[in-house]
Amino acid sequence: MRPLIAGNWKMHGTLREAVTLAEAVRAGAGGISAELLVCPPAPYVHPVAVAMLGQPVAVGGQDCHLAVKGAHTGDVAAPMLRDCGATYVILGHSERRADHGETDAVVKAKAVTAMAHGLTPIICVGETLAQREAGQAEAIVRAQVAGSLPDGFAAAGGVVAYEPVWAIGTGKTPSEADIAAIHATLREAVGGTTRLLYGGSVKPGNAVAILALPHVDGALVGGASLVAEDFLAIARAA
Numbered sequence: 001m002r003p004l005i006a007g008n009w010k011m012h013g014t015l016r017e018a019v020t021l022a023e024a025v026r027a028g029a030g031g032i033s034a035e036l037l038v039c040p041p042a043p044y045v046h047p048v049a050v051a052m053l054g055q056p057v058a059v060g061g062q063d064c065h066l067a068v069k070g071a072h073t074g075d076v077a078a079p080m081l082r083d084c085g086a087t088y089v090i091l092g093h094s095e096r097r098a099d100h101g102e103t104d105a106v107v108k109a110k111a112v113t114a115m116a117h118g119l120t121p122i123i124c125v126g127e128t129l130a131q132r133e134a135g136q137a138e139a140i141v142r143a144q145v146a147g148s149l150p151d152g153f154a155a156a157g158g159v160v161a162y163e164p165v166w167a168i169g170t171g172k173t174p175s176e177a178d179i180a181a182i183h184a185t186l187r188e189a190v191g192g193t194t195r196l197l198y199g200g201s202v203k204p205g206n207a208v209a210i211l212a213l214p215h216v217d218g219a220l221v222g223g224a225s226l227v228a229e230d231f232l233a234i235a236r237a238a
């Protein structure tokens with residue numbers, strides 16, 4: 001299965017910085033066998049997609065609404081992202097689950113809408129530190145997968161990202177054995193064709209080891225995706 005290396009730019013940067021970063025990723029993408037994806041903030045999706053035109057780097061959104069249109073001030077609709085050149089959308093990131101109270105049911109409804117409008121969902125799951133320490137990590141991700149993935153997800157090429165909440169932006173990562181154990185659980189839950197990404201403090205220095213683990217089919221990269229050389233180094237490790 002072709003690895004996917006996805007960059008989540010979160011709420012960072014100016015328009016100029018976003019386009020400069022996109023151009024740097026584009027310039028370094030040649031010869032990388034992994035699929036590359038960048039997910040800029042919503043206002044920058046279109047200019048970044050224009051910068052990537054004709055290049056082997058996909059563009060994605062960081063969220064979409066579960067409705068196709070309507071009175072939802074501040075939200076972004078799946079068809080709008082598609083219209084702006086996105087082909088992927090991250091859904092259920094732990095920051096959205098925490099900041100916006102997104103439940104598994106909401107994430108699932110968003111995934112249905114995304115798939116119906118030509119976007120491949122990347123659904124994020126992962127336990128908090130308290131849940132890990134209580135020995136609940138596997139049960140939590142199992143429940144999140146059961147509640148968040150809609151019918152037809154695998155057939156639509158949907159992607160699952162395992163992102164332990166306590167590893168995001170902290171510089172901490174689970175042990176390789178712990179990542180492998182969760183990914184084995186996920187593989188059992190989602191079947192053989194769904195790509196499983198690991199996310200949480202992936203850096204050039206740990207990417208080779210993490211990406212070599214069984215059932216790790218790529219990475220969802222936050223902080224390191226804001227530096228083109230780091231993002232490309234991670235992609236070369238896949």
Ligand code: PEP
Nearest residue numbers: 168169199200201222223
């Ligand atoms: C993320 O937020 O998806 C992420 C993995 O962030 P970081 O790489 O910075 O931990």
